[in-house]
Amino acid sequence: MxxxxxxxxxxxxxxxxxxxxxxxxxxxxxxxxxxxxxxxxxxxxxxxxxxxxxxxxxxxxxxxxxxxxxxDRQEPSGPTVVRAADVEVLRGEGVDLRPLRGIESGGAFFEVYDQQVRAGSRQDSLGHVGTEHTIVQAGRLGVRVDGRDVELGPGDYVGFDARLPHAYTALEGTVRSVLLLQYRSDQRLHAAPAEPPHLLETP
CATH class of the missing domain: 1.10.260.40 (lambda repressor-like DNA-binding domains)
Structure with a gap:
């Protein structure tokens, strides 16, 4: 990506x-x-x-x-290397996101991001489709999901329904983390249409 x-x-x-x-x-x-x-x-x-x-x-x-x-744009199949210097940063009020890769596997689709929450900043989201997974690499991250707060340090993980209102706050320095967004494959625009249901024959 x-x-x-x-x-x-x-x-x-x-x-x-x-x-x-x-x-x-x-x-x-x-x-x-x-x-x-x-x-x-x-x-x-x-x-x-x-x-x-x-x-x-x-x-x-x-x-x-x-x-x-x-x-995203259509990417060729096969091994993919993404260099940090080649990725355009998507900036928000408190977060810098570098989209790295989309991965489709077993009926699920994952987006992989390098995420940085800037020191002293907070990023709010009203919610969006998918399931959100965050793994902290450095710093201390405050996460609020639907009014509930948790604090994460390096190596800690949180996952939640991304449709819920949520926020990330950098509690200590700039927080580096890996963000994974998980979707069902059929939520993607290019997904093949589902097969029509087979009608039951009445005797």
Whole structure:
């Protein structure tokens, strides 16, 4: 995800337009669902906007798609190496995210991020699709999920339903962590349509 080549704004522009059209949503309806102004959405689809973490997560929530469906491009199969220097950082009010890789396995899809919560900062999320997994590497991280607080140190893990309101706070220095977002494969925009149910024959 997010390797050199296309910028975040270019990828978001193409994928947002495609996602909105596949969901059959007008700009006005997407604006209502995401709480993002129609003019801002128009700019984002034109590749002229300046997307933040908050914007992308709001769109993910409104469109009910994984983050990577908005930020990724089709990648060739086979081994993939992602260099930190080649990855464009997605910035939020308190967090810097580097999207590293999307992994599909056994009916699940995972997005892997290098996540840094800036010292003294807090990042709030109203919630989005998927299950969120965070493993702290350095620093102390405060995590609030639906009003419940936990504190994590290096090596600690937390997982929760990402649809719940949640927040990350750097309690000690800049917090380095690995963020995994987990989805069902059928939540992705490119997922093959499900087979129609077989009708039971009545005797």
């Amino acid at each position: 997010g390797a050199s080549g296309d910028s975040v704004r270019d990828l978001l522009a193409a994928n947002l337009r495609r996602a909105r059209q596949e969901r059959g949503l007008s700009l006005s309806e997407l604006s209502r669902r995401s709480r993002i102004g129609k003019a801002t959405l128009h700019q984002l689809e034109a590749g002229a906007g300046n997307p933040t973490i908050e914007t992308v997560f709001s769109l993910s929530r409104a469109l009910e798609v994984p983050i990577s469906d908005l930020l």
